[in-house]
Amino acid sequence: MTQIVALCGVLVPGWWWVRKKQKDGKSLSSGSEEGLQNAEVYDPGLLKKHSEYTSYTTSQFAYPRIRVFYRPHPQIAKLPSDPAPLPLLVFIHGLGGSASQFHPLLTSLVNNSSCLAIDLPGCGLSAFAPKTWGAYTTENLAELLENIIEDYRDRDTGQGVVLIGHSMGCSLAAMIASNNIKHCTDLPDHIVGLVAVCPKAEPPSSSQVDSFKKLLWIPGQVFNAWRRWDRRGGIESASVNRFVGADADIETKKLQYRFNEQSKTEVWRRMASGSLPHYENGTAKGGLPGSNAWGGLEVPVFLVAGEADNITKPVEIEKIAAFLGKSHPVQIEVDKDSKPLTDAAAPVDSSLEASRTSPRQVDSISADDFLEPNPDTVEDAHEDPSTPNDGLSVIPPQATRPKKVLKTSILPAPASHALIYQPAQVRILAGLISDFLCSQVSPRLSLGWQLQFLSTSGKWDVKNLEKWKKVAPVSEPIAGIFRAMKTLREVDELHCPEVFVREWGSQIKDIIDISHESPVYDPRGLEKGGVHYHKFPTVSKIPPTGDEVTAFIALVDRLVEEQKVRAEKEGWSEKWYIGVHCHYGFNRTGYFIVCYLVERLGYDVQVAIDEFARQRPKGIKHAHFLDQLFVRFCRGLKRAPTL
Incomplete structure (x- = not known):
């Protein structure tokens, strides 16, 4: 929405610039093919390896070529499946975004559980089809997502789903999970958690909608020309700084500039238009969800914002918290740096030590076929074969319907709207999300516990000895x-x-x-x-x-x-x-x-x-x-x- 507002201030110089380029004989094509080629060139290897293209038909529209990333957990069959297997983690991008923006998060979370990420139609590597404006309303996009998720969720075993959204993707996730919204499937009954990164709490007001609609009536050629004018200066352009801030690091600016280039004008305009509600007697109908959808969430919710976010400001979290009300108790975050232990160098009483570590459980495994290989390393992760293989029968419970709770975090500046791919911040975000998944959704989502449970190693054996010798x-x-x-x-x-x-x-x-x-x-x-x-x-x-x-x-x-x-x-x-x-x-x-x-x-x-x-x-x-x-x-x- 901020891009539309900003359009007011640059419309006149943008029109001057497009006229000048036309006189110079330079092309002002929409850049759709350019954006698609850009997305293909920079598509991360993890997504390339585990993506497929398929078609979906909803109640109103046929979407002929949707790019879907799906990586099942490599050891899902060996982990407990009673009462259900590990929840499916679903990543939903926002306006002008793509699944590749989640790559830094996927690199971390893909080892916790099976992961699903979707390029919405016309975004990333999905085809821009159909081109009907109605196919890009939030209601129809939410219905499309429900169908895709149901296609990949293990319905026979009652697998749960955790929705992880960014920006407008948070609004789509709220619509999919809310009990106050009409649904085309029974997917909401299987949602077990929602993570909203840089969320928007409510739709624009009636007067704002009128202004936005007028701006969207501007001819596509002029709109596209303004976007090109707005990108003058490359990574130091206004279009980049709007999202990440003028003080962001160079790598973040490069990523933002690339994602801005990949965003197709025609698709952006349709999705932006489809996010606008119409008002009847002062009540918003359609478009971005507000208090009704957020208030209908019956699952653990984690809201994350960046202090330097100028697109969806951190205050949006307060509004959503108010919508959730007392139904979602606020989680109290514990100071991790509490009082020190007793002298760790003193002789260890093995019985006391066992009791101290028992909540964290014991063994470990070779992670050779478990962790997604890091392309920067050659050797597999090493196991710790000396810890005892006891306590593995203790399987933590996995609730079919986790208790409702609200956790909120605001990452300090320079955390911005680019939080999900901001190199200096995304590691923090991944850790916070992982903590939320393990503590509020299912302790079985702990990678550490999984590695221990799957352990088949005992004391030193020949195989481990050979590996040890190479170090x-x-x-x-x-x-x-x-x-x-x-x-x-x-x-x-x-x-x-x-x-x-x-x-x-x-x-x-x-x-x-x-x-x-x-x-x-x-x-x-x-x-x-x-x-x-x-x-x-x-x-x-x-x-x-x-x-x-x-x-x-x-x-x-x-x-x-x-x-x-x-x-x-x-x-x-x-x-x-x-x-x-x-x-x-x-x-x-x-x-x-x-x-x-x-x-x-x-x-x-x-x-x-x-x-x-x-x-x-x-x-x-x-x-x-x-x-x-x-x-x-x-x-x-x-x-x-x-x-």
Whole structure:
């Protein structure tokens, strides 16, 4: 809608510009083919691999070629399916958008459950057909989406659906999920959650609708010319800054400029027109939904906004919260950095330790065929085979109808309307959505729990041993304090305590073992050689808790000070370090070290992640660990006030 409003201020210069281009003999075509080619060139590999094109017919229209991305969960058949399989995650883009805008989110969430994303007709790689304006009203688009979702949802098993919308896609999601809207299918009975990113609360007023309609009557050639004029300056153009802000990073601006180019004028005008209601006796009919639709939601709702969003401002969240009213209790967000644990370096009572970690459950698996491969890495994610294979019979419940709750978050500036693909913000968003899915929709959506449940690994076996041997034993120095390691093995000829002391004892003076179980080596061999051993047990495949990070940092602080005293007393001649290992020294080890670099040494979180990866190639491998790092260090995260 803001683009329409902005049109008023540039209509006259836009008309002057189009006349000049016509005199110069330059083409002013709509750019539809150009936009389609652009979308094909830049279509992410994940979407290319798992997309298909199909036709759908609704009660009024036939849509001949809709691009649908669908990636089923690779291990869905091995996970519990009583009372239903994992919910299907459905991504719905907004006005002028496309499914490819969700690629950064899909990269993270595609491993939590089966995912579905749709290019609406004329958007992204879907055909611009039919061209009838009525086919692009919000009511007809919502009906189309219902049909597509029902086609991919496992109806025979009663699979639930979580809707994840952006901008106008939030309005479409609200219409699909609302019990106050007439539906063509029984899909609303199976909606189990709704995530609205940068949502719009209500339709424009009657006077605004009249103004917008007049602007949409402007001839298409002139409208298209204005869009080209508005894009003058490329990534620094008004069209880009309107969405992401003048202070946005270059990568975000490049993405926004590309998406603006891909948006087809004819499609944009039809969808914009179709979002406008008509008023009868002061009541809005059709178009974007308002209080009636939002108030009819009977599922957990998560509303997210960007503080610097100039398209749908954060105040929209307050309005939606008011529409939901007391039916949706507001979730109280707990401070993750609560009081520290007791001395983690002290001897561990195994029975107490088991009780402390039991809510997070134990084992892990090889993620080889489970995680979507990262194109930037060659090796598969590593498993942690030493934790015990117990507790796996404890399957968390999955409610057919989760309790209603409202969670709201406002990400601080520079978070903008481009939140779902803003590189510096999307990791935070992915982590927040993942937390919401696990805590409010189904704990089975936790990637960490899934990895543990699917575990078939026991203690070290031949296969794991071969993989372990391929991993470098010790990293390069990290920030002058750490060296990341893989675990030692007592019977290994090259990486056992005796050899380690001989080769590394002059540099690595302390080892923090963060693996869960007793080590597969005898720490006394280290202690005899002057290397102090500290047990700090954590569970694999699950990002460390706030308490654990706090305790780890306190432990490192203490060891740093102790090493200064020891160095002077023992006359150390070389630079000394603290070794940290889980089993392979990538994910948990990297997580803790990155936290220390940020909290104690003032690193930016991305710089810390990159530094760890540089010294310990290829760094932290699990996407959900990276997501949680960004969530943890999203300083100034705000929760919208509720009414």
